[in-house]
Amino acid sequence: MTELLNNWENGRWIGQTLEVENGVCAVPQKPNADALAYTDEVKAATDHLYDEVSDFIPKFEWSAYAVLVHAINKLKKEKNAVVLAHNYMTPDIYALVGDFKGDSLGLAIEATKTDADIIVQAGVHFMAETSKILCPDKKVLIPSLRAGCSLASSITGEDMRLIKQKYPGVPVVTYVNTTADVKAETDICCTSSNAVQVVESLGVPKVIMAPDEYLAKNVANMTGVEVIAWHGRCEVHARFDADDIKEMRAKWPGVVVLAHPECPPDVVAESDFTGSTKAMTDYVSDNKPKNVVLLTECSMSDNVAMANPDVDFVRPCNLCPHMKRITLQNIYDCLRDEKHEVKVPKRIAKKARRAVQRMIDLPAPGKKGHFDPKAVHKDIKII
Numbered sequence: 001m002t003e004l005l006n007n008w009e010n011g012r013w014i015g016q017t018l019e020v021e022n023g024v025c026a027v028p029q030k031p032n033a034d035a036l037a038y039t040d041e042v043k044a045a046t047d048h049l050y051d052e053v054s055d056f057i058p059k060f061e062w063s064a065y066a067v068l069v070h071a072i073n074k075l076k077k078e079k080n081a082v083v084l085a086h087n088y089m090t091p092d093i094y095a096l097v098g099d100f101k102g103d104s105l106g107l108a109i110e111a112t113k114t115d116a117d118i119i120v121q122a123g124v125h126f127m128a129e130t131s132k133i134l135c136p137d138k139k140v141l142i143p144s145l146r147a148g149c150s151l152a153s154s155i156t157g158e159d160m161r162l163i164k165q166k167y168p169g170v171p172v173v174t175y176v177n178t179t180a181d182v183k184a185e186t187d188i189c190c191t192s193s194n195a196v197q198v199v200e201s202l203g204v205p206k207v208i209m210a211p212d213e214y215l216a217k218n219v220a221n222m223t224g225v226e227v228i229a230w231h232g233r234c235e236v237h238a239r240f241d242a243d244d245i246k247e248m249r250a251k252w253p254g255v256v257v258l259a260h261p262e263c264p265p266d267v268v269a270e271s272d273f274t275g276s277t278k279a280m281t282d283y284v285s286d287n288k289p290k291n292v293v294l295l296t297e298c299s300m301s302d303n304v305a306m307a308n309p310d311v312d313f314v315r316p317c318n319l320c321p322h323m324k325r326i327t328l329q330n331i332y333d334c335l336r337d338e339k340h341e342v343k344v345p346k347r348i349a350k351k352a353r354r355a356v357q358r359m360i361d362l363p364a365p366g367k368k369g370h371f372d373p374k375a376v377h378k379d380i381k382i383i
């Protein structure tokens with residue numbers, strides 16, 4: 001167990017936090033002073049970056065961040081590497097070293113477009129595997145091998161083979177939040193931004209949709225398709241409930257409530273808008289609500305707030321312990337040493353690629369990716 005120093009206030013990160021072995025939060029460890037010094041060169045190269053993150057990083061801690069940011073950005077150039085940063089990364093990573101930022105669909109598409117030799121996935125393991133599946137010739141690195149996902153670990157390839165035996169001929173839609181061997185058993189993948197569109201694109205009366213029970217229920221409510229679902233849940237979004245929203249509305253009258261479709265259906269019904277992390281980001285930029293709450297991972301509000309200084313964010317949120325395992329320090333370490341390379345066996349990657357590529361080949365989801373709070377609830381089969 002390494003040293004613990006949490007600087008959280010009302011659910012909002014207000015300062016440096018050291019690596020926590022049991023997983024709550026990990027914003028950079030103290031840099032090794034011998035290896036990375038805050039020189040005049042570092043200062044000159046990074047001073048202009050501080051403004052963007054000044055709400056999140058106290059000035060007295062900036063030098064500790066600046067040395068890592070400078071070192072990572074230098075290594076990226078030397079090694080022709082890019083950092084793909086998910087919307088749940090802390091603001092230091094998101095704003096200062098992320099080359100491409102977005103939701104899981106956006107990052108997968110960026111992976112196919114980049115001509116970098118190395119991809120550093122600032123996100124969780126299934127996202128890095130997706131990049132590797134799409135770019136077998138690139139080196140894909142994940143800064144922490146322990147950055148997992150409760151959904152991805154809820155189902156195995158063997159589970160999926162048994163489901164297919166039980167429901168022969170029923171097409172399988174798999175959420176990208178799965179391991180490569182599950183994707184390999186799949187007809188088409190989906191993300192939270194295109195799940196409704198993917199299910200409808202099949203033109204069939206019945207689908208198997210795994211592993212997120214709540215996403216499957218939310219999709220079933222939006223389509224005329226019968227959905228058979230697995231019992232996986234996101235440990236972050238499953239914790240929100242409809243009473244939380246009623247309390248928020250009572251406490252902050254007029255607050256606009258945005259939810260992620262991994263939330264339970266009663267949360268979607270109580271929210272004003274439900275969509276992927278990108279859809280939520282776009283909603284705030286397009287509508288500029290006076291007061292907004294994002295029912296999702298905590299760093300989302302911080303990152304969206306940077307681009308929308310005129311919007312007030314109410315901060316109830318839940319931390320994803322897996323996403324929070326990624327730090328500036330371990331991004332630097334993995335890029336410097338080219339360690340924690342993600343590999344997918346060729347036979348599995350080939351089958352999984354078909355399912356991921358089939359999803360990517362669909363047109364952009366647009367409004368098809370949004371979930372209607374007034375949708376009529378349906379009962380679905382959970383296995």
Ligand code: 13P
Nearest residue numbers: 103104105191192276277
């Ligand atoms: P998005 O596809 O909306 O980025 O979501 C990924 C995720 O893991 C949400 O918990």
Ligand code: SF4
Nearest residue numbers: 149150234235236320
């Ligand atoms: Fe997985 Fe939920 Fe974390 Fe997303 S927020 S990575 S679905 S555990």
